[in-house]
Amino acid sequence: MSADNQIPDILLERYRLNELPHDEADRLAAQVAQDAQLRERLVALEASDEDLRRRRVPDRVEEGVRRKLARSNTKPSRSAVYVAMPVVAAVALAAIALARFNAPRNNGSLTGQATDGPDRIKGLEPTLALYRRTAEGSEILADGAVARKGDLIRVGYRAAGRLYGAIVSIDGAGNVTMHLPPAGSRASVLKHEPTVLLDQAYELDDAQGWERFYFIASDTPFEIGTVMQAARDAAAHRSGSPPGSLALPRGLVQSPFTLQKESRP
Helix, strand or coil: CCHHHHCCHHHHHHHHCCCCCHHHHHHHHHHHHHCHHHHHHHHHHHHHHHHHHHCCCCHHHHHHHHHHHHHCCCCCCHHHHHHHHHHHHHHHHHHHHHHCCCCCECCCCCCCCCCCCCCCCCCCCCEEEEEEEECCEEEEECCCCEEECCCEEEEEEECCCCCEEEEEEEECCCCEEEEECCCCCECEECCCCCCEECCCEEECCCCCEEEEEEEEEECCCCEHHHHHHHHHHHHHCCCCCCCCCCCCCCCCEEEEEEEEEECCC
């Protein structure tokens, strides 16, 4: 029996909404990364959320119920409570769906607040997760997937217990882009959720060949200048194919992710 058949939808939904304990979420993240059917089920859940967003209950309905209850000086009836509960739940779910992939077409990132990182999960390393906007919502991309100019890419990461990180990319023309952090000279404090999406999406330009992303993570703070210089050095020595690992100081773990670029017909 495959991992896809063993994992119920409710567990995938809790994973997608960052409601699982850290160790369980990291184990499931590793399974998702290796199982295409699990990734398809996650996309289907995203599409269901998108459908809910389009049909969401207007906020004024919830507000009307609350005002009606507030005007009453008596304990609300059981029927009133039964009406209010699904309205509040629908509005909350709609807010979650609306927040997903609603980003302008430029570069950016999300810097997490300082938290105590979870214990390192043995066998798991920091990884990147890339999504592409589609007419139906979004799709999870595999390492080496084909992409084209104009594709809107959402970059995310899985910290796997590391506390600080940065994300940089190099394209086929040798351009270097910093995605995380959006500014500053120090690595960002990482958030510890199953998958953390950067604040803004990234639109691919017309640089041909490929776009290679690197997630650099560490247990201790590090300087962004070191990462940028390593990326520039790698870009300068490219030879028609994506560069290999960046030349980084000891203690910095890196995880690459490559998109193959094609021209639109």
